[in-house]
Amino acid sequence: MEDSEISSGSLDGAYKPLPHFYLAFMVIWFFSALFWTFNTYKNRHFQSSTLQWALATVPAIKALQLLLSFLFWYSCLYSNICSLWLSFGVYITGILFQTATFISFSLISHGYRILCCRLSLSERRIVCGLGCVLYLTLVGHRASIPYFSVILFLDYLVIFYVIFHRVSQNLQALREQLNFIECEDVQAMHDAVHMKFVMLKKFQVAMHCVAVLELAIFINTDHSLENYWIRLLVREWAQYFLLTYIGWIFRPQEMASHFSLMPILKSTIETIAPPIYSISLNEQKPQEMDAETFKEFASHEWHIGVPTLSSHKGRSLEDSVIVMIQHPRAYNLPSLSNKGSPVVAPTFIPASFSEYRSNPIQEQCSILLE
Template identity: 60%
Template sequence: MANSSGTSGVRLDDSFRAVPTLYLTFLSIWFVSACSWTAYTFRNRHSQQCNKLQWTLTSVPLMKALQLMLSFLFWYPCYNFQACSLWMSFGVYVTGVLFQTAAFVSFLLISHGYCIMCERLSLNERRTTAALACVFYLTLVGHKASVPYFTVLLLLNYFISFYVIFHHISQNLLVLREQLSFIENEDVHTMHDAVYKKYTMFKKFQGAMQIVATAEIVICMNMDTSSENYWIRLLIREWVQLCIFLYIGWIFRSQDLAPHFSVMPATKCEGETLVPPIYSIEMDAATFKEFSSHEWHIGVPTSNSHYESSKDEVLVIIQHPCAQRSSRKLDFCSHNTECFVVSDPHTDSYSNPVEQH
């Protein structure tokens, strides 16, 4: 390897000839993907409630692009000029660990239903996610540094992490199936498209996670560290990572989601999860003005006590009469609550106020 001055004097064999080119190619692809994802997310930042999830996922392609850039800057002079930088190799090592950790945290957030089943994670979910991320980061550092027994610890961590991910995905799918059944039985068609959209997103994500788990098992089983065909193993690994993240990014991209997709609780609660019914109340501007000064405020539970059962809470969501069709509306509810969307009949949303977002 190289010293800190950047001179090695050891010539690499021809099996590494294609490595700089591969890193440059994948760097271009990931960089374009990261810029496109960021620009598209920023352009649609007001279109949906779960835009926070897209901003969180932005860290993954950006971190990967940084890792590939440092990898190219290390391999190109190392192969062509026999000048391998120790500091550059350390940067590749650190960014590689951070990329895998960021991807792992993103998988955990999605499996918990962040911005899909709830606006934010509960305190216990945040603590569990942070703890698993820290353990994953430390075991990955020890494994890449060839510390004894850390390979076993990493495999154990993978097993626990994927168990948590698949467990939460299964729970969310079960809840969504129950909600779809409830919608069909109670004839609440206004929520069907939103719930079914969430269900299909989790089903696709579950399939993607199965591919990720299989790929990680294959990588752990392949202990070949020889220089022969190194570029082929690199090509396969990078293509698999790119395809997986392109697929997941396509599933959770910023888009025009189904109506009422953003009707979700602030945090998930224990117990049965029901679909909140949505009603429409029409009133003229004068009545609306008087109603806006009522003790019921926008998005505030009518229950006077925080200790009362959430089943008796009613959330009031009000569309201001002066708001335009393109304006952003407050649209969120808690479990087992009734959600009223109040709209002025003189606005353009009079015809069907609850169908607008």
């Protein structure tokens, strides 16, 4: 480790509040990361928490950056030793924090674990590519390499364009689903789809504030030391409130029924959202079909089901695999006159059937069909 000793008189008085400032914000971010981790673990049974665990890296990295900043300035001001390695750690963690933040924003804008269970290959390449370019650009910009300020500005434009474009596309898809639900009177799905729409709408508003904040930081030309810590205080509070607001929107919680949906798959044929039925071995529930009645539904387009606990006693329904079979006579395609039609997924189908089962001891399987 290389250390350089300096006299305290050579430091400007504007830097004196920095150790206390970084210590206070380090405590705030540390407890925020701790609370987020605890809440994610506590509510992991209510929804898939993959997105929430990814978001947990943002406050954790920020808390580490503030801790290193506190150690650097405290040793520099009160021990007259400015550690090169601590300053390098602050430099790296600051870049990692910004990169992790925008990768999290990209995941949310693509609807990861909100509208789809996983991203497509092209979407994963876009997110990873933008994250790598942003990281390298920030390294050059922080190192004051010529022209990297222009490259960083262009990189920000591309990132915000992708985020806002994807959010707009997902909001449009949710509007179409809400219109379909209202027209077909499928109220069982309304609360879940409406919750997704509100979450992404709030995220869109928050991202406008983030864009304004990043633009203000980027074009800031005031480098005077007199109000350095005041400008730093305003920036840190703005970052904290914006990230806390976005984290609150997508916090782990007990979601509305049917919130977890299958990925939206595109098809050349118009997709449908099939109603919900279930096969029962008795007639205690007249609104359901029994096994004999279901055999007569040979002309229906969709037969979808999962095994229940009675057939798989060693597994839970949440681990069951959805089986979707399209009836061969659902569509008469000229090119497939002698073959069965290909399987085409509907617009949205619940990923977990635990919400739809009535009595797993009395049923053989849960069925979706039209």
